[in-house]
Amino acid sequence: MRTRSQLKGPQTSGNEAAMKAKHDFESTSCAASEHDPGTLTNISVEAVGRLLKRTNSRGSTGTKKHGSKLRRDEFDGMPDVGSKGNNKETVKRCIRYDALLDGITSTDAKGKTPVEEKVVEQNPPSASPDKEEGTDDSDWEDGLISVPDSRKHTLATEVTVEFDESPSSVKKRSIRRASAEEKELAEFVHKVHLLCLIARGRLVDSACNDPLIQASLLSLLPTHLLEIAEVPKLTAEVLTSLVTWFHHSFHLKGSPVPERSFKSSLAYALENREGSVEEINALSVALFRALNLTTRFVSILDVASLKPDMDISECPNQGTTRRETGIFNSSTLMVVRPNPVSADGLIDSLACKAINVSAEACPTKKSEGPKRKGDLVFEMQLEMALSATAAAACESNSGTNLEDACGNSSDFSSSRKRKKINKSEESPVSSQGISTAVGSRRVGAPLYWAEVYCNGENLTGKWVHVDAANAIVDGEQNVEAAAVACRKSLRYVVAFAGHGAKDVTRRYCMKWYKIASQRVDPDWWDAVLAPLKKLESGATGGLVHLDVNPESASEGLSTSQKCLQEDVSLGHKFSEETSKQHNLNINVESSARSSRAATRNSLEDMELETRALTEPLPTNQQAYKNHPLYAIEKWLTKYQILHPRGPIVGYCSGHPVYPRTCVQTLQTKQRWLREGLQVKANESPAKVLKRSLKLGKVQESETGFFDEDGGEGTIVLYGKWQMEPLQLPCAVNGIVPKNERGQVDVWSDKCLPPGTVHLRLPRIVPVVKKLEINFAPAMVGFEFRNGRSVPVFEGIVVCTEFKDAILDAYQEEEAIRRAEEKKRNEMQAISRWYQLLSSIITRQRLNNTYGENSSSQAARQIHVRDGPFEAQTPNSREGRQSVGSPQGYLQDAKMDALFSVHNEDHEHVFPEEDQSFDDESSVRIKRCPCGFSVQVEEL
DNA sequence: TTGTGACACAATACTTTGTGAGTT
DNA sequence: AAACTCACTTTGTATTGTGTCACA
Known part of the structure; x- marks a missing residue:
């Protein structure tokens, strides 16, 4: 029989992985839910469901690029199929299921043959997210479901799957790297x-x-x-x-x-x-x-x-x-x-x-x-x-x-x-x-x-x-x-x-x-x-008692245990970090020696750590590139060096192999500065790198000379062992020590000169200037803007003794600034309201004068769409008129002028005695004897 | 046929300290 | 006049990860 399978919507590898994970999850959650129904499990089920949905959706987008390849790989591991081009050529591929079907006579508990079971696993009944995917899986399913019943011993059943593919595209398979996403x-x-x-x-x-x-x-x-x-x-x-x-x-x-x-x-x-x-x-x-x-x-x-x-x-x-x-x-x-x-x-x-x-x-x-x-x-x-x-x-x-x-x-x-x-x-x-x-x-x-x-x-x-x-x-x-x-x-x-x-x-x-x-x-x-x-x-973890005397203890230890102890101590020689990790082990070891008792667990931890430290040397060079334990000089980067140069723990292809702990990372003085370290006196650079040709040329042209020895054309590197804690000059007489750029680089608190403090506050510079206190801008890093690095300044560095005075002044200045800002905002609001209402009234007047129905009814209707303002005449019988001013405070004079509105022959007036004020809502209602009223919110 | 190393290439990480015109 | 804002333009190199290919 033949089944035609079109590769419409293949899944990505991510999908495949997710499917596998999903299968496992369902297998887990299925059982788990019996123990703990409706709680964490269900939440997790939902969460994973969402993840899978996300995976599927992403996967489907990915298929546009290289999907057919993936699906085909997933399907049967055939050679690659490129994207469909115009010159399509149908290639028939035959998959023999002889191997699958031969000899399969049994059925499982459900009476399914393994082949059928495979189909079920591929599309689990509970896999609702996949069902939602639609066509992809249905195509996929069709191809497999039509496999005949193996119980009938169809030994030479053939399934032919046709793929549309271009043979040329097989050759020029595009190499696509995985994106970060x-x-x-x-x-x-x-x-x-x-x-x-x-x-x-x-x-x-x-x-x-x-x-x-x-x-x-x-x-x-x-x-x-x-x-x-x-x-x-x-x-x-x-x-x-x-x-x-x-x-x-x-x-x-x-x-x-x-x-x-x-x-x-x-x-x-x-x-x-x-x-x-x-x-x-x-x-x-x-x-x-x-x-x-x-x-x-x-x-x-x-x-x-x-x-x-x-x-x-x-x-x-x-x-x-x-x-x-x-x-x-x-x-x-x-x-x-x-x-x-x-x-x-x-x-x-x-x-x-x-x-x-x-x-x-x-x-x-x-x-x-x-x-x-x-x-x-x-x-x-x-x-x-x-x-x-x-x-x-x-x-x-x-x-x-x-x-x-x-x-x-x-x-x-x-x-x-x-x-x-x-x-x-x-x-x-x-x-x-x-x-x-x-x-x-x-x-x-x-x-x-x-x-x-x-x-x-x-x-x-x-x-x-x-x-x-x-x-x-x-x-x-x-x-x-x-x-x-x-x-x-x-x-x-x-x-x-x-x-x-x-x-x-x-x-x-x-x-x-x-x-x-x-x-x-x-x-x-x-x-x-x-x-x-x-x-x-x-x-x-039970206790393990070592009831032997100290001398015989080491004799009594098995060879592997002795090696273990030696190896651990060797590991200590290798690095500080590993020694930190093994503090526990040392404790165990020492406790084993002193009290002859340790927990199984700590002993096992020690054993596992020892295995980690005694891993055999890899046989290929490339394995040393990122090997956690060993290194070959050949694979060190420009900024790495062997220090100390030994011990040699073995050889690989003639290259001496060193413990990874001998590999030190070098940095420039400036870089070390960021970590609060400076080069010790009389230390010569561990490594001097030539700058790249291009950069060197640029600098040569800029400076007019090219210095071979540690000048502009080279990068001077130091190792950590050549460093000591940063000793910056102290602040004296209220003067902040600054660098050559007149600033302080505050990478961390370690970079602050003694006796100074970093005030990371906005608008603080004018305050300090006003107080005539010496300060330095604090540079906290760089940001890449407009194609170049730009230093980022945040706050200032001042001597500690001025801190309180500056902060007090800053508070005052800020209070004044806030008050002014508030006043400015209010004035601006009033001004805008005034403009708005003026324009409305002008409009009304124009409408009254020149509008088609310049009757009093039309003239008295003011309507502003989407605005807080609404005013209606009592004739509308809709209740009160209102003029809302959400934030502003409308000065009475202006408002009175504003609402002394000419209406044909009548000019509205709002006598004091006709005004009422509601304390709760702060709303003042002003009434004209003609019946027109306005509502003013006073804040 | 397979493992290894060299190499190529793409993605990513790291680098890193203005200027001039217009506006307030 | 000083201070401030904004547009300008969109680096360049090293490192890392990965695939391919030649060779033993």
Whole structure:
């Protein structure tokens, strides 16, 4: 069958990211709302809804520029399609869904095939904002919905998607950089997504504490395994048997049902002894907690990219994988044992998902030719990562998992053979190619696991990685490799316990420099986690007693612990800043030495910080450009220098590598001045830069000479170590010391000469001049105006002793000024009112004299549109006449003159006795014996 | 095929201290 | 006559981030 899909209104990457975030949010909020209906959750739902709306609206505008490219990328990772030109050429692209459909026989709880489920995930029922978008999604939906029912085993179903594209535009793909707004939006989405995932993690964590689930798990546990709860010194090895039992008892199945709350999903998984990877790992956490083991639920927060275009530029399969599995679904490292109970289809569906990582990555190419070598290698990498992980697990399992491991290795070799066969095949990906996956272990990025605190590990105890779904114990060092093999980066690894959370990324991520730029602003992240960290610490942070004497303490410490201590002290040598950060650690260390007791949490913090300080040296030069720990001189900027020049901590491509703390930023004297620092006596410049040729020439022509040595043609730079606190000349005899421009540069209070004060008041100069007090204008900065920098002056600098006198005089002057201003305003108001009323009366007179109906009735009607003034004769029987003067105060004389209006033969007069005054409203009513009256408001 | 480094290019950050005519 | 306002014009360079390409 063929489906034609027009790329009318594609989504941007921002949209995609937002969609992903939205999916996660809904998944979180769905469950959350059950716990806490109608409160914060609902508010958050609305807020995120608004964000998504904003995202969508922005996304739709962005599509005008490069939308088709994005949508197409999102769709299937095909090569680029340029904007539609006049010379359109229809290119047919065929997407084979063989890989998707082959072997899919199972249905999930709702009876949907995975393909259908994909459609549902793409357009969640609750996604009202998307529905509002209209045509875009409907087109998108149409294409997928028409995929036939896979249950009918339509093995060679073909979906043809036609794109209007110009081949030439493919070549000249315009490079468009993300705008600041797009970056901001991406960051916004990233942050919201992070919060959603944290919320989700907390939900899972609290579900693991459910007493009913824990009790049920305990009831299933064989009696001999219950003894683990009593073990005084828990080690990873002790856990192995428990994990093995768990792995045998609970099996993985497809993705979870998002509509259900997590707790009920967990109960359902427990009842059926099978569930998603998240559920299985959560059950393991619940079991460990039931056994009184201090346990965390750990999750990789696979969050939308922080950078706008990352979602496009990354391997196309990422979008595919994300779209298909979602973040909470089963793209986790999965070692699925052939399960006699579960239908083959379950495995097949997992196999299908796993294969999607590679098989769906570039379906076009697959449909056109043999499987790419890269895809094969990638699959092999997956297998190898799995093999390595399983091998480690096998070792730690001390043979209990032998069967597993052996099975795995044979699977690996056999699958490798199959890959070779596949490679030699010239046909497109066939159902046979997929079937090789059936029965073998399937892998995806690890997303969930548990951490169990084992007090028997090391001297101080250790958090041990336990992936019960895959029967892996203490495999922390393999997590990164497995994730990398699955093209997932360990940007955020967060451990959840006690309704709190803690970032433990450092434990699993060895190449921090690779993920650092992909993480959100650390200040924001720390602020978000701070309260959660406290909660987490409260739940897991017990005291660790080190009951050994000081000498043997260091002997007793494990090698890693000793390294840790040394490394921390090395870190202190590196920089002051790091030493500040590690104050806590030092305290912990010292307290550990003195009282032999420290909290698990502080020990862990120390461990994580140590990892941060002992990161291995990157192998490529460019990584040193912004590396937080190391630097290469080659990559220093003009304003940077190595001081001190050493120690050399290693080499990269022949370049010596220095600690980043040796890199000092240099500045000019003027710049340092702003920070309240001045160059020490006899310090020579740390660096002298030549000015740019152009600027140098300009100055040369201006000054008539070109000084090579620190004159106009050079920039002289100093380092902070050459600085001392600014020592400005003191104010003497009431004279303010000024700079060469006769002013004081007040960058901060540090820049004020001793004995002076900055009075930041407007109109103060005349006051000081009047008092004949010495002062200097205070320059507070620059602003760029009319193409050049203009100094900004605010207030003055005077000697402190005159401050009070000046302020008193200033108050007086201001009072006088205000009074004068008020008077001026009033006079102006009166004048304007007078003009207005005069013009009205003139108009009236003209009307009376020359108007068509110059009868008395017409003559007596005065009407001013939109004005406060209204006057009517009593004949109108509408009540009083009024003349409102909103602010002004109309002098009686003027007003009397004004209203001595000639009306034909009659001149209005307002005798004193006919006037009345209302005190409350301050309104005076003046009446003419003829019946005409005016209302005057007196203020 | 992939990783690395060099390079190009665009966006962003930093720089930074009038003048003359007309009006009050 | 002094003080004030306003128009004039819209820098130029360095740094950083990112994509492309050549090469090992």
